[in-house]
Amino acid sequence: MSQTIDQYYVIGNPVKHSLSPKIHQQFAQQTQQTIQYGALQINEDTFEESFKALQLNPKVKGLSVTVPFKEKAFALADQYDPFAEDAKAVSNIVFTQDRKAYGINLDGVGLVNDLIHNHNITLKNKDVLILGAGGAVRGCLASLIAEYPKSISIANRTLNKAEILAAHYKNDIQIEALEYTHLIKAYDLVINATSASIQQQMLPINTQLFKNNGFGYDLMYAPNGTVFTQWCQTHQINSADGKGMLLELSKAIFKIWRGIEPSTKNIQL
Numbered sequence: 001m002s003q004t005i006d007q008y009y010v011i012g013n014p015v016k017h018s019l020s021p022k023i024h025q026q027f028a029q030q031t032q033q034t035i036q037y038g039a040l041q042i043n044e045d046t047f048e049e050s051f052k053a054l055q056l057n058p059k060v061k062g063l064s065v066t067v068p069f070k071e072k073a074f075a076l077a078d079q080y081d082p083f084a085e086d087a088k089a090v091s092n093i094v095f096t097q098d099r100k101a102y103g104i105n106l107d108g109v110g111l112v113n114d115l116i117h118n119h120n121i122t123l124k125n126k127d128v129l130i131l132g133a134g135g136a137v138r139g140c141l142a143s144l145i146a147e148y149p150k151s152i153s154i155a156n157r158t159l160n161k162a163e164i165l166a167a168h169y170k171n172d173i174q175i176e177a178l179e180y181t182h183l184i185k186a187y188d189l190v191i192n193a194t195s196a197s198i199q200q201q202m203l204p205i206n207t208q209l210f211k212n213n214g215f216g217y218d219l220m221y222a223p224n225g226t227v228f229t230q231w232c233q234t235h236q237i238n239s240a241d242g243k244g245m246l247l248e249l250s251k252a253i254f255k256i257w258r259g260i261e262p263s264t265k266n267i268q269l
Helices: 020-031 044-056 070-076 082-087 107-119 135-145 159-168 227-234 243-258
Strands: 006-012 035-041 060-065 092-095 101-104 127-131 151-155 174-178 187-192 210-218 238-240
Touching (some): 044 060, 044 070, 060 243, 070 101, 082 101, 082 107, 082 135, 107 135, 107 243, 135 151, 135 159, 151 159, 159 174, 227 238
Parallel strands (some): 006 060, 127 151, 210 238
Antiparallel strands (some): 060 092, 092 101
């Protein structure tokens, strides 16, 4: 019987903290789907070999992709959805019947749905600051822009990476690339899209970056909040970590994988 059970994995490094197995197991129970969902920590130097082994295994039907493999998985995918192609990064993989790897990026969908539906934050005409310029940012930008914010600023330690992103979307929105030392205006929404929270490091920012009623959001998550959200809390700034984003993203990919939409209500994280 176990040989016929469809398998799914979240792949990353580190990955032991991932809530994806817990979420998908609850989705499966709720929708009466018989699946196995596990976590695989993969070394960066063996990623391609590991990815191809998963692709060749007919039991494996899909993957969730987390830090630092979103761009590497995109490079190995055979086909992409428009969000993944635009971002050059994936959040998920669907393995087709002929074992093609179809890359999907639902990071932006997860982020926007969490902000709007769970935190009552509208993005229209708002000033947004994104800290970081990696694969996670590229995955979110198109969805954020589709909500018609007034402006987006991208700050990164390596300015060139932020400039490349800003140039790509310059015809769609008022967008700029900045170094951290050049952040001087205040924003309605500040998104931490760096890996600093994983490394237990705080970014070089201050409270002046937040407008009155400004909101802080960390794409990463931790049991008691991230370093970034804890900093926000200390300074009386409303904030949230990425648990809700992951939940919304997981809901979307579960429907794609299994053909049935689960409910996020009563899911234990």
